Amino acid sequence: MKRTQNISVAVDAIVFGYSKENGVSILLIKRKYAPFKGKWALPGGFVEEKESLEKAVERELKEETGIKIDYLEQLYTFGKPNRDPRNRTISVAYFGIVNASKFQKLQASTDASEAEWFNIKDLPALGFDHRQILSVAIERLRSKIKYEPIGFELLNQRFAFSELENLYSTLLDRPIDRRNFKKKVMKLGILEELDEKAPKSGAGRPGNLFQFNKNAYDRLLIDGMHFEI
Amino acid sequence: MKRTQNISVAVDAIVFGYSKENGVSILLIKRKYAPFKGKWALPGGFVEEKESLEKAVERELKEETGIKIDYLEQLYTFGKPNRDPRNRTISVAYFGIVNASKFQKLQASTDASEAEWFNIKDLPALGFDHRQILSVAIERLRSKIKYEPIGFELLNQRFAFSELENLYSTLLDRPIDRRNFKKKVMKLGILEELDEKAPKSGAGRPGNLFQFNKNAYDRLLIDGMHFEI
DNA sequence: TATATTTGTGTCAAATTAACGCAAAATAAA
DNA sequence: TTTATTTTGCGTTAATTTGACACAAATATA
The missing domain is CATH 3.90.79.10 (Nucleoside Triphosphate Pyrophosphohydrolase)
Incomplete structure (x- = not known):
């Protein structure tokens, strides 16, 4: 040629x-x-x-x-x-x-x-x-971020739940209901809640640290997930 | 350079x-x-x-x-x-x-x-x-086909509903419930039901022809759609 | 005429979602 | 020290959506 x-x-x-x-x-x-x-x-x-x-x-x-x-x-x-x-x-x-x-x-x-x-x-x-x-x-x-937990890649390996919430509401550019959001995310079964508390940042009750479970996520991808917020 | x-x-x-x-x-x-x-x-x-x-x-x-x-x-x-x-x-x-x-x-x-x-x-x-x-x-x-009505592009402009159903079940490689499927598709509001009957093909009650409404679809895309079957 | 096939229209219980309430644990203000 | 204020954890409940079916109507075929 x-x-x-x-x-x-x-x-x-x-x-x-x-x-x-x-x-x-x-x-x-x-x-x-x-x-x-x-x-x-x-x-x-x-x-x-x-x-x-x-x-x-x-x-x-x-x-x-x-x-x-x-x-x-x-x-x-x-x-x-x-x-x-x-x-x-x-x-x-x-x-x-x-x-x-x-x-x-x-x-x-x-x-x-x-x-x-x-x-x-x-x-x-x-x-x-x-x-x-x-x-x-x-x-x-x-x-x-609506159908893959790609958002977690933007956070540190261990993070406070409010950081995830904040990220999603920033990206979607609208407020999200904290309680329903947490229920949905946890039901995916890809987050592990740690015993450790998140480092304090300002007022408010301190929350636990969470971390992303890669194995559970991979299992989820095979079945296909939808994560409508 | x-x-x-x-x-x-x-x-x-x-x-x-x-x-x-x-x-x-x-x-x-x-x-x-x-x-x-x-x-x-x-x-x-x-x-x-x-x-x-x-x-x-x-x-x-x-x-x-x-x-x-x-x-x-x-x-x-x-x-x-x-x-x-x-x-x-x-x-x-x-x-x-x-x-x-x-x-x-x-x-x-x-x-x-x-x-x-x-x-x-x-x-x-x-x-x-x-x-x-x-x-x-x-x-x-x-x-x-799960989040865009791309399936309609594969059909003719006017089609019997069973053709759409057949296409989806072929692509997804599993049976789908005809009645629930129709309810879901129709609720999207992007199909128009015509008065005309579909040309007969074998036995069974003849069904109406349907056609895809491009305008309604474009409106839907802006809001974002999910079409889980 | 009886039977099989395909379409149109429902019903209903179960699961999911959306909206919201309220107490607990911390900091910040009084 | 006491009283807000803020943030987290853990609910409740009504409305909506889904999934599994029932059944009648309209046609071809045996």
Whole structure:
């Protein structure tokens, strides 16, 4: 077969993080080179000859942000002919999540790096078609928490129940009934309640810590779950 | 930026069709050239320089099978380094549906062409990683009919209710209660019952024709629907 | 004409959901 | 120290939804 094609293949990563104080955030980098030099954009870059797409994402994330991802799945492939001003590039976008502890860590060391977290409600202008990619990712996150316990990936391994509640009501952008929510989540059987109390944060009765049971979750996925809140 | 990459970009199409007699089927072509010459494979091919990915799928489908699709959405991008024996190729796979009338039509003119419908339970050996792509597509179809009325795309515009019931029970591979199913579907408010009777086919009381109301469906999508059967 | 087949319309108990009440355990204010 | 205020844990109850069936009506077929 003759080679007449001249299309580049890139990957981009939309990485979500969460904390109660900063809300749902995504990781952006400040571009060092043209095009869009100095502008904010999604971390990503060109795929190397012998690496898989996933490896490419992980490599780029490490290079550009120093972060190692906790959850990664393919989001969508963007391929409009003129989305890159240089030459035609199709980008396979990946959807990633880091848990709360890593999210906090990067925040502390942000100054040195060119990577920064931005609350999804307060985003800067972005290069390329990254704004559009981001919209697709946010939509995916919103719908995903309704049928997969993906929300747990955003928290630490052990968390207070109110953090989970807070996360869901932030993502769904509406109040949720605390009592009914807890009943529903517990009935899924994927959370273990620990004896330990959560570290105190302000007023109120201290609650137990909870943790996510991965095995129970995998069993659930086989049957298929629906988790309408 | 230096061009060091040498990756080809292709699209593949998984096109579903349905009829009561032949069940859920997908469209395959017999390859005319190496690699996998003479083997069955998904329709598809390399993306041209200035066309979008969707246009590429539509073009390839027309060239290879003569069919025009009724529903098309991106499925997944497959990019393992050695999935094509020639040189590295990533393939953006698309998920398509044709409605029953077109499905029948191709069947009639199959002999001349190299395209053929295969029931998804009785598939031939496939070239490349197309078997894996197919699995992802079938999984998508199975899960999609549970939260989007995508099943209607597989039928004709006007259909007997039993055809819909039959489609769902075929796809879900289990019996469904006809009466409860009808109640649930009708409550979605996206079907209109016509005065006309369905053309008779065998014994039994003749039923009304139904048709899908696209406007009502779009309204429903905004709120989000769940359609657990 | 009797029988089998398919469609249309219900019924009803069980399970689930949504809305809310209230006491217990902590901090914050008086 | 006493009294709010806040947050958690554990309910109750009515309304709704689901799942399992019953049965009559309209047609083809034996």
